[in-house]
Amino acid sequence: MTATTPDTLTELAAELPAGALVTDPDVTAGYRQDWAADPNAGTPLAVVRATCTEDVQAVMRWASKHRVPVVPRGAGSGLSGGSSAVDGGLVLSTERMREITVDPVTRIAVTQPGLMNAEVKAAAAEHGLWYPPDPSSFEICSIGGNAATNAGGLCCVKYGVTTDYVLGLQVVLADGTAVRLGGPRLKDVAGLSLTKLFVGSEGTLGVITEITLRLIPAQPPASTMVASFGSVRGAADAVLAITRNLRPAMLEFMDHASINAVEDSVRMGLDRGARALLLAQSDAPGAVAAEEIAAMVAACEKHGATEVFATDDSEEGQAFTAARRSVFPAVQALGSLLLEDVGVPMQALPQMITGVEEIAQDCDVLICVVAHAGDGNTHPLIVFDPSDPDETDRAQRAFGLVMDLAIALGGTITGEHGVGRLKRDWLPYQLGEDVMELNRRIKTALDPQGILNPGAVLAE
Amino acid sequence: MTATTPDTLTELAAELPAGALVTDPDVTAGYRQDWAADPNAGTPLAVVRATCTEDVQAVMRWASKHRVPVVPRGAGSGLSGGSSAVDGGLVLSTERMREITVDPVTRIAVTQPGLMNAEVKAAAAEHGLWYPPDPSSFEICSIGGNAATNAGGLCCVKYGVTTDYVLGLQVVLADGTAVRLGGPRLKDVAGLSLTKLFVGSEGTLGVITEITLRLIPAQPPASTMVASFGSVRGAADAVLAITRNLRPAMLEFMDHASINAVEDSVRMGLDRGARALLLAQSDAPGAVAAEEIAAMVAACEKHGATEVFATDDSEEGQAFTAARRSVFPAVQALGSLLLEDVGVPMQALPQMITGVEEIAQDCDVLICVVAHAGDGNTHPLIVFDPSDPDETDRAQRAFGLVMDLAIALGGTITGEHGVGRLKRDWLPYQLGEDVMELNRRIKTALDPQGILNPGAVLAE
Numbered sequence: 001m002t003a004t005t006p007d008t009l010t011e012l013a014a015e016l017p018a019g020a021l022v023t024d025p026d027v028t029a030g031y032r033q034d035w036a037a038d039p040n041a042g043t044p045l046a047v048v049r050a051t052c053t054e055d056v057q058a059v060m061r062w063a064s065k066h067r068v069p070v071v072p073r074g075a076g077s078g079l080s081g082g083s084s085a086v087d088g089g090l091v092l093s094t095e096r097m098r099e100i101t102v103d104p105v106t107r108i109a110v111t112q113p114g115l116m117n118a119e120v121k122a123a124a125a126e127h128g129l130w131y132p133p134d135p136s137s138f139e140i141c142s143i144g145g146n147a148a149t150n151a152g153g154l155c156c157v158k159y160g161v162t163t164d165y166v167l168g169l170q171v172v173l174a175d176g177t178a179v180r181l182g183g184p185r186l187k188d189v190a191g192l193s194l195t196k197l198f199v200g201s202e203g204t205l206g207v208i209t210e211i212t213l214r215l216i217p218a219q220p221p222a223s224t225m226v227a228s229f230g231s232v233r234g235a236a237d238a239v240l241a242i243t244r245n246l247r248p249a250m251l252e253f254m255d256h257a258s259i260n261a262v263e264d265s266v267r268m269g270l271d272r273g274a275r276a277l278l279l280a281q282s283d284a285p286g287a288v289a290a291e292e293i294a295a296m297v298a299a300c301e302k303h304g305a306t307e308v309f310a311t312d313d314s315e316e317g318q319a320f321t322a323a324r325r326s327v328f329p330a331v332q333a334l335g336s337l338l339l340e341d342v343g344v345p346m347q348a349l350p351q352m353i354t355g356v357e358e359i360a361q362d363c364d365v366l367i368c369v370v371a372h373a374g375d376g377n378t379h380p381l382i383v384f385d386p387s388d389p390d391e392t393d394r395a396q397r398a399f400g401l402v403m404d405l406a407i408a409l410g411g412t413i414t415g416e417h418g419v420g421r422l423k424r425d426w427l428p429y430q431l432g433e434d435v436m437e438l439n440r441r442i443k444t445a446l447d448p449q450g451i452l453n454p455g456a457v458l459a460e
Numbered sequence: 461m462t463a464t465t466p467d468t469l470t471e472l473a474a475e476l477p478a479g480a481l482v483t484d485p486d487v488t489a490g491y492r493q494d495w496a497a498d499p500n501a502g503t504p505l506a507v508v509r510a511t512c513t514e515d516v517q518a519v520m521r522w523a524s525k526h527r528v529p530v531v532p533r534g535a536g537s538g539l540s541g542g543s544s545a546v547d548g549g550l551v552l553s554t555e556r557m558r559e560i561t562v563d564p565v566t567r568i569a570v571t572q573p574g575l576m577n578a579e580v581k582a583a584a585a586e587h588g589l590w591y592p593p594d595p596s597s598f599e600i601c602s603i604g605g606n607a608a609t610n611a612g613g614l615c616c617v618k619y620g621v622t623t624d625y626v627l628g629l630q631v632v633l634a635d636g637t638a639v640r641l642g643g644p645r646l647k648d649v650a651g652l653s654l655t656k657l658f659v660g661s662e663g664t665l666g667v668i669t670e671i672t673l674r675l676i677p678a679q680p681p682a683s684t685m686v687a688s689f690g691s692v693r694g695a696a697d698a699v700l701a702i703t704r705n706l707r708p709a710m711l712e713f714m715d716h717a718s719i720n721a722v723e724d725s726v727r728m729g730l731d732r733g734a735r736a737l738l739l740a741q742s743d744a745p746g747a748v749a750a751e752e753i754a755a756m757v758a759a760c761e762k763h764g765a766t767e768v769f770a771t772d773d774s775e776e777g778q779a780f781t782a783a784r785r786s787v788f789p790a791v792q793a794l795g796s797l798l799l800e801d802v803g804v805p806m807q808a809l810p811q812m813i814t815g816v817e818e819i820a821q822d823c824d825v826l827i828c829v830v831a832h833a834g835d836g837n838t839h840p841l842i843v844f845d846p847s848d849p850d851e852t853d854r855a856q857r858a859f860g861l862v863m864d865l866a867i868a869l870g871g872t873i874t875g876e877h878g879v880g881r882l883k884r885d886w887l888p889y890q891l892g893e894d895v896m897e898l899n900r901r902i903k904t905a906l907d908p909q910g911i912l913n914p915g916a917v918l919a920e
Contacts, residue, residue, distance in 0.1 A: 105700055106806040128705070150649045161647060163656065164624060179894045184805040186835035187621060187875035189610045189660050190883075190890050191899050191917065196623065196656035200649050217705055240565055245588070245677055288745040345644040346566040375646035415647035423650075430650050434639045438906070439651050445905035446898070457651065 008066050009046060015058035022047045031091040034078035036339065036422055042087035044071070049093045053170060053178055053209040059092050060207065061176030069454045072203035074113060074145030077137050079339045080420030082149065082202045082456050089454075092207060094144045102127050102215070108167065108184045109213045113144020117151075120213070129215040132159035135416070136325045147211050150200030152416030154321070157374030158247045158283075159216075161416065163199040168212035171198055171205075174447040184212050197442070202418050203453040205446045222249055222281040223289040224317030227300035227308045228274035232357070234304035235276035236350035239373045241299040242280065243346065246292055250281040250321070251374030255353070258327050258368040258381075265330035268323045271307055278305075278373065279324050281317060327370045331381045334366065338382040338399045341423075342406035343415030346376045355405045356380045363398040365391065377415035400426070419457045427457070468526050469506060475518035482507045491551040494538035496799065496882055502547035504531070509553045513630060513638055513669040519552055520667065521636030529914045532663035534573060534605030537597050539799045540880030542609065542662045542916050549914075552667060554604045562587050562675070568627065568644045569673045573604020577611075580673070589675040592619035595876070596785045607671050610660030612876030614781070617834030618707045618743075619676075621876065623659040628672035631658055631665075634907040644672050657902070662878050663913040665906045682709055682741040683749040684777030687760035687768045688734035692817070694764035695736035696810035699833045701759040702740065703806065706752055710741040710781070711834030715813070718787050718828040718841075725790035728783045731767055738765075738833065739784050741777060787830045791841045794826065798842040798859045801883075802866035803875030806836045815865045816840045823858040825851065837875035860886070879917045887917070 013021045022028060023046045033041045045068070050056045063070045069089035076083060085091050097112035100120065104127035111120055117131075117138040124131045134153035135141050141151065147169070152161045168182035182188055182195035198205055229235040235253060242248060254262070254277045259270050270277060278300060282292035290312065297308050311317060331337060344352045353369055356378070360367040371378035380402050384395035403413045403426045413419070413426045428436050436458075443450075443458055454460045473481045482488060483506045493501045505528070510516045523530045529549035536543060545551050557572035560580065564587035571580055577591075577598040584591045594613035595601050601611065607629070612621045628642035642648055642655035658665055689695040695713060702708060714722070714737045719730050730737060738760060742752035750772065757768050771777060791797060804812045813829055816838070820827040831838035840862050844855035863873045863886045873879070873886045888896050896918075903910075903918055914920045 103807075105704060107703065108805075150653065152647050156647065160620075160624070163653065164620070173898075177894050179892075179898065181895065183870065183872075185803050185870075185872050185875070186806070187612050187616065187803050187832070187837045188872040189876060189878055190872045190874050190887060191879065191895065192665075192902055193610065193623065193656050193660045194895070194898060194902075196653050196659075197902075199656075200653045205652075217707060243567065244565060247677060284745060285748040286746050286751075288748065291746075343645050343647050345568075346646070347563075372647070377647045410643065410645075412643075412645050412648040412650045414650050415645070416649060418649055419651065427650060432639075434637050435641065435651065435654070438633075438639065438654060441905040442652055442654075442657075442902060445901040 012059070012062045015062065016048065016055055017051055020049050020051060020055060022049065031073065031093065032085045034076045034081065034083040036079050036081040036420065038081035038084040038421055041084035042089065044085040044091045045088050047091045047093060049096050051096050053172065056092065056172040056207050056209050057176045057178055059090065060172050060174060063090060063451050064175045064449065067449055067451060069451050071453050072148065072207045074142035074148065075116065075140060077141040078145060078149065078420060079417045080414065081422040082418050082420035084421050086454060097209065102129065104129060106184060107215045109215055111143055111211050111213065113142060113208050113211065115143050117141050117143055117146055124215045125218065128218050130218045131165065131213060131215055133162045133165060136328060143211060144208050147199050147208050148201065148203050149418040152372065152377065154250045154252060154372060157251050157372065158249045163196055165214045166195060166199050166211060167214050169195050169198055169208055170210035172207045172209055174206070174449065174452050182212065186214065202420065202457050204443055204457050205452065219283040220285050221314035222283040222317055223293045223312040224320055225280045225293050225296050225308065225310045226320055227278045227305040228271040229276040229304060230306050231304065232276045232353050233350050235278050236353055238278060238300045238303040238305065239349060240346060241303060242296050243374055246295060248280045248292070248296065248374055249283040250279065252279040252324050253371040253373035254324065254327065255369040257366060258331065258370045261330040261334060261368055262323050262327055265333060266323055266326055268320065274306065279320055327368070331368045331383060335383040336386045338395055340380040340382070340399065340402045341414045341417040342402055342411055343377040344406055344409045344411035348409040348411065349373060349376050351409055352378055352406065352411065356402055359398050359401045359405065363394045363401070365395050365398050367398065421455055424457060424459065472522045475522065476508065476515055477511055480509050480511060480515060482509065491533065491553065492545045494536045494541065494543040496539050496541040496880065498541035498544040498881055501544035502549065504545040504551045505548050507551045507553060509556050511556050513632065516552065516632040516667050516669050517636045517638055519550065520632050520634060523550060523911050524635045524909065527909055527911060529911050531913050532608065532667045534602035534608065535576065535600060537601040538605060538609065538880060539801070539877045540874065541882040542878050542880035544881050546914060557669065562589065564589060566644060567675045569675055571603055571671050571673065573602060573668050573671065575603050577601050577603055577606055584675045585678065588678050590678045591625065591673060591675055593622045593625060596788060603671060604668050607659050607668050608661065608663050609878040612832065612837065614710045614712060614832060617711050617832065618709045623656055625674045626655060626659050626671060627674050629655055629658055629668055630670035632667045632669055634666070634909065634912050638669070642672065646674065662880065662917050664903055664917050665912065679743040680745050681774035682743040682777055683753045683772040684780055685740045685753050685756050685768065685770045686780055687738045687765040688731040689736040689764060690766050691764065692736045692813050693810050695738050696813055698738060698760045698763040698765065699809060700806060701763060702756050703834055706755060708740045708752070708756065708834055709743040710739065712739040712784050713831040713833035714784065714787065715829040717826060718791065718830045721790040721794060721828055722783050722787055725793060726783055726786055728779065734766065739780055787828070791828045791843060795843040796846045798844070798855055800840040800842070800859065800862045801874045801877040802862055802871055803837040804866055804869045804871035808869040808871065809833060809836050811869055812838055812866065812871065816862060819858050819861045819865065823854045823861070825855050825858050827858065881915055884917060884919065
């Protein structure tokens with residue numbers, strides 16, 4: 001679709017600060033893929049490292065004029081190929097847009113997209129405030145990417161996901177127009193809910209250049225519970241028993257393979273023989289945390305936990321949380337990964353987890369399962385050796401079967417990572433043709449030339 | 461735009477259950493206006509009282525075919541003319557769609573739109589669960605209308621607004637297609653955030669026929685604080701001091717005129733001499749509620765409260781809450797009302813409230829101010845005698861000036877009631893032309909004939 005020449009790139013460079021436009025193939029190669037390592041990622045014409053909203057506007061005006069595809073990119077930690085480069089297109093990185101201001105009186109942060117999630121949390125913490133959403137990758141994922149994918153995390157079971165904290169956005173549209181949606185108002189229903197529409201749109205409707213976030217007062221240190229189970233079913237039933245009456249601040253699941261991958265990597269003393277492990281926290285104030293932990297322990301014991309450990313030492317609790325967060329790199333040590341992000345209605349959680357075990361057996365591949373169990377969002381991690389074509393095929397087959405299972409159970413192919421390019425072919429099976437058509441109508445209304453992240457979420 | 465004849469109405473009647481289509485002018489007259497009493501409301505051709513999604517589909521297919529405008533209507537308790545009838549159009553009421561199921565294991569309710577908010581709360585409470593959003597009108601407003609306007613309420617300061625609880629929708633589109641968006645999954649980012657787009661769209665994009673709601677465990681009974689102030693500024697400063705560090709479960713403001721209107725009506729023993737009153741609650745568990753109330757009392761005393769009362773008796777607290785909820789009917793006893801719903805960034809709350817006092821003086825009208833102070837959302841209620849043309853003019857002028865002030869302070873013309881028809885002319889001043897154009901593009905993409913609630917939110 002592009003008709004770019006060196007002349008047209010020079011035209012773009014003239015609109016940007018020195019060094020913002022990069023064509024050196026050694027550098028641009030690093031922007032071809034995100035963490036999903038999409039094998040079909042293209043080779044970009046150039047990378048723009050924007051320094052401000054005006055740079056992003058210049059890029060989109062130029063791209064519109066010349067019909068050049070633009071792939072917006074945060075920190076490149078995406079797990080579904082939402083930032084895979086497109087042949088002949090631009091990669092538009094927001095990594096250099098790193099300003100943030102925190103207003104402690106109104107408990108609001110206004111941030112540019114390039115800060116890491118952990119940096120936003122740290123800026124809030126300086127004022128005794130907290131930005132809750134916490135993807136496992138919070139130290140290496142950007143807040144812009146979080147907004148673009150409506151990222152989740154471990155505390156979402158109690159505190160909600162990214163969209164619950166986004167009060168406003170500045171967005172650059174396909175034609176280069178910059179608009180402000182929402183703002184620093186805790187309630188605002190003036191006009192259509194465009195802020196919410198752009199959150200989670202994966203760069204297909206516009207480029208987010210500023211985010212207004214609601215913060216909340218810092219929570220008390222958490223108390224923690226760890227329970228081992230002899231069966232996946234017992235752990236899953238304990239999850240339902242806990243969420244029936246309580247709002248834990250975290251409720252995570254690890255299966256046998258994940259436990260052992262973590263133990264190989266960080267040696268936490270987890271029970272290597274357990275079939276499943278639950279990790280839960282309460283951050284209720286005062287004596288209530290102990291009551292909540294006791295109720296969770298009782299639920300686990302009732303559902304057959306073989307070993308239960310509880311602590312109100314927050315550092316000890318953080319060590320377990322860190323172990324849980326390390327599952328992804330620990331499993332990565334075992335081979336290449338295909339990452340699932342399927343979510344199901346809570347009562348289907350046991351079927352989802354046991355169904356993945358069957359798929360692993362049928363396809364003869366290792367699948368490690370870790371889950372944000374408290375909200376039914378599971379991450380089966382399919383391990384394979386890319387130099388083994390047969391195993392690669394079987395892994396690919398398992399990848400599809402897991403999504404098929406989630407859809408059959410009334411679930412979603414993606415709870416928090418986004419559709420990107422790797423799950424795009426499954427989206428119609430989940431949404432159906434009528435809802436796909438609604439998605440396309442809105443995409444076309446806002447990006448009639450189809451230059452914004454083409455091929456992500458929707459087919460080109 | 462319509463070309464309907466008795467024949468075409470007969471065609472519609474044949475698609476609906478007996479009695480669903482009403483043309484008796486004595487009955488249809490009751491569907492011309494909502495609580496906003498829009499003087500420009502039209503006269504509908506007919507009213508359809510749908511019994512199921514299929515009825516709504518039949519209406520929209522027929523309306524599409526004949527290009528007849530359709531005004532969706534819940535309980536008719538809207539406060540901005542979002543349900544004003546359109547001349548020659550249909551009013552499509554969902555009042556008869558009243559089924560609900562609650563799943564206590566997954567803490568999810570699936571409800572049709574015709575239930576009152578209070579009925580949804582009651583159905584949840586049967587299982588020890590809670591649906592938080594609580595408009596003051598919760599006993600007479602429908603859950604469908606709540607979703608269509610993204611309604612707020614008193615507990616939103618801690619628990620969020622309607623959209624935060626909507627996991628899924630069934631929606632009938634302009635052409636009669638019924639789609640399911642989202643569903644009973646706590647996290648789901650597959651495709652664009654269409655569920656969130658339809659929440660708050662005021663019937664302009666589709667008709668909501670089913671809502672999947674997230675519920676949470678019931679909260680402990682609340683403790684309550686009431687503080688009187690000799691100045692509006694002192695009360696507003698106390699609000700900022702409280703929200704700086706705490707998350708009260710309610711934080712409401714009443715001005716001198718509201719206090720006296722309530723005392724005239726329900727006699728709670730409020731301080732009639734006070735310039736402002738704050739009503740706050742904590743529903744923190746265990747001993748923490750008393751700590752939070754003590755902190756709120758201290759903040760009020762520090763900012764000049766003349767009298768502070770605190771109680772952990774939840775019935776006593778409910779009496780104060782009921783008094784607060786009665787402001788609207790109490791003020792209505794004083795004359796006709798123009799209802800504002802302006803919201804501002806928290807730090808501008810004192811300027812908003814004192815600015816309204818000045819507008820009342822300048823325009824020589826009574827304006828009673830009640831506010832969800834904890835989230836900056838104020839309801840100036842402009843009282844006037846509609847038989848007095850001069851006072852009516854001054855009230856209309858004040859109505860616009862209050863919205864102008866909110867916009868000038870970086871605020872919104874509507875925090876929770878919706879734009880409807882009465883605030884439509886101010887929307888461009890808040891959003892600006894580029895964002896208006898985005899709204900129109902999405903409206904056109906989903907309702908190309910413009911038959912869904914024409915004239916609401918956007919000009920026809």
